[in-house]
Amino acid sequence: MKYKSLLISDLDETLQNAHKPLSKKQARVIEGILEKGTLLSIISGASVKSLYARVVSKINPIFFKSIVFYANNGGVCFQACEDLSFRYIYDHSTEFKNYKTDILEIVSDYFIKKGMGEIEFAEGRAALEGVVCIEDKESQITIVLKGNVDVASNGKEI
Numbered sequence: 001m002k003y004k005s006l007l008i009s010d011l012d013e014t015l016q017n018a019h020k021p022l023s024k025k026q027a028r029v030i031e032g033i034l035e036k037g038t039l040l041s042i043i044s045g046a047s048v049k050s051l052y053a054r055v056v057s058k059i060n061p062i063f064f065k066s067i068v069f070y071a072n073n074g075g076v077c078f079q080a081c082e083d084l085s086f087r088y089i090y091d092h093s094t095e096f097k098n099y100k101t102d103i104l105e106i107v108s109d110y111f112i113k114k115g116m117g118e119i120e121f122a123e124g125r126a127a128l129e130g131v132v133c134i135e136d137k138e139s140q141i142t143i144v145l146k147g148n149v150d151v152a153s154n155g156k157e158i
Contacts, residue, residue: 001065004037011044011055019046022058030059034066043070048078048086056080 012018016026034040044051048071059067061082068089070077077089 002037003039003066006039006041007033008041008043011042011046011051015042016054019054021054024058027058027060031063034063039066039068041068041070043074045073047071048076052080052086056084 009015015030016022022030030040042051042055046054048069051069051071055069056064059080061080061084064080064082068077068079072093075093076091078086078091079089081087
């Protein structure tokens with residue numbers, strides 16, 4: 001199919017409400033855009049499973065050929081097929097997972113060496129009370145320093 005336009009969009013808080021499935025109205029609007037010859041690229045930090053549940057399952061399968069999904073912050077690129085299977089264009093998420101443990105160990109060791117204490121890891125989240133929060137998602141690790149913390153000065157408030 002020859003497309004007239006390309007629309008690239010984030011998912012959460014752009015095409016739909018954060019972490020919620022598309023509403024019927026949102027799905028119809030997207031389908032209307034696709035009917036006019038638009039190639040849609042949806043980019044999200046969400047997993048393939050989450051994109052399926054929140055978007056793919058809400059769109060009429062005849063439009064799947066006009067949508068390219070980028071899940072896991074671009075770590076996976078796929079298209080849904082009319083039979084509801086997936087055609088992966090690429091999947092780099094396994095490469096990233098090989099580095100996760102090393103990254104988390106390095107961050108944890110740094111905080112211990114700086115005398116800030118040991119980071120507690122549990123169910124994809126880690127925290128050093130009042131100082132840092134680490135969230136281990138499928139394709140990214142988010143490290144958030146809480147408050148006005150200067151890591152170079154052993155976690156003292158600045």
